[in-house]
Amino acid sequence: MSLRILAFVLLLLACLAGYCLAQDLDDGASPRIVGGTRAIAGQFPHQISLRRINRFVCGGSILSTSYVLTAGHCVKSGNNVTPASQLNIRAGTLLLSGGGVRVNVAQVVVHPQYRNSAGHDVAVLRLASTLQFSSLIKAISLASSDPPDNALVDISGWGAIYHNGPVSDHLLYTQVRNLARDTCKQNYYSHLSDTTMCLLHEANKGACHGDSGGPATYGGNLVGVASFVLGGCGRAAPDGYERISVLRQWIRQTAKL
The missing domain is CATH 2.40.10.10 (Trypsin-like serine proteases)
Structure with missing residues (x-):
């Protein structure tokens, strides 16, 4: 067995044993949305991230101090609408991992004509507490x-x-x-x-x-x-x-x- 093949086999066995680490977030070497550019502070103060049971699922936009807008499919699958108690948003930060403020969702309203296919794919979320507007948080x-x-x-x-x-x-x-x-x-x-x-x-x-x-x-x-x-x-x-x-x-x- 050649040294190259042996090295590959050893690497494969190590990965199977759980020693190869997956990278969950972009390391910044080539930032894309796909093909995107890093935003600067205050450039998109309306942008929020939506989380379900503290896991990032979607984006959204601030409509007012009490409401945000997202896609219907972010909070509805089949006939099941995600309970508001499982959702929160983060606003006022460029980072997914931290910063800004986190606010729980109090109510989820999916467009009544949304049917888990293209069209009417929007939902309005009412927040449990109001956002405090600033240069980084705006409707x-x-x-x-x-x-x-x-x-x-x-x-x-x-x-x-x-x-x-x-x-x-x-x-x-x-x-x-x-x-x-x-x-x-x-x-x-x-x-x-x-x-x-x-x-x-x-x-x-x-x-x-x-x-x-x-x-x-x-x-x-x-x-x-x-x-x-x-x-x-x-x-x-x-x-x-x-x-x-x-x-x-x-x-x-x-x-x-």
């Missing part, structure tokens, strides 16, 4: 219209930095383009829901697992909520974001805005 206004076709839109989150990869400990963002709905239907997604927009990006960019529920912003307003990706993360294809312009009335009514 974001809801857009009344979609961005223009081909406009650059900011997306942000702590999601996986590549398909099936680790999440990022630092908040990342990148820019994508709002794809015309007719073009998206023709080229990518023929059954596109009326509530969903397509945000197009080149390969090795875009949203990924863990970015769900997170914001898409344009002109300082919230225009979308991360819902799904087509194929694997970082594929040269559009990501599906729920349209705030279409869902705005329900969100405002539910969050008492």
Whole structure:
């Protein structure tokens, strides 16, 4: 047996014995959302991370001192809605691992037309205690219209930095383009829901697992909520974001805005 083969066998046996350590968070060598850039303090003060039983599950956006917005699939599976008692949010920090403030969730309201598939994929969470606004914690206004076709839109989150990869400990963002709905239907997604927009990006960019529920912003307003990706993360294809312009009335009514 050659020394190279012997070394491989010994390494394999060591991993099987539990001595190979998996890295859960991005080490910062190549920060991506996929293909993203590290956010700076105060750049996305509306961004929150959502946790279930203290485990990170999704992103979200601050609507007011008492309400946040996330994706429906972040808090509902099948007919089961996650109990509010299992959920909390962290706001006011760029780091997933610490900083800012943590607030428990008191109530979960999923859009009544959400059916665990594309469309109406939003949920409003009422907080158990109010947030104290500052330069690092702010609400974001809801857009009344979609961005223009081909406009650059900011997306942000702590999601996986590549398909099936680790999440990022630092908040990342990148820019994508709002794809015309007719073009998206023709080229990518023929059954596109009326509530969903397509945000197009080149390969090795875009949203990924863990970015769900997170914001898409344009002109300082919230225009979308991360819902799904087509194929694997970082594929040269559009990501599906729920349209705030279409869902705005329900969100405002539910969050008492």
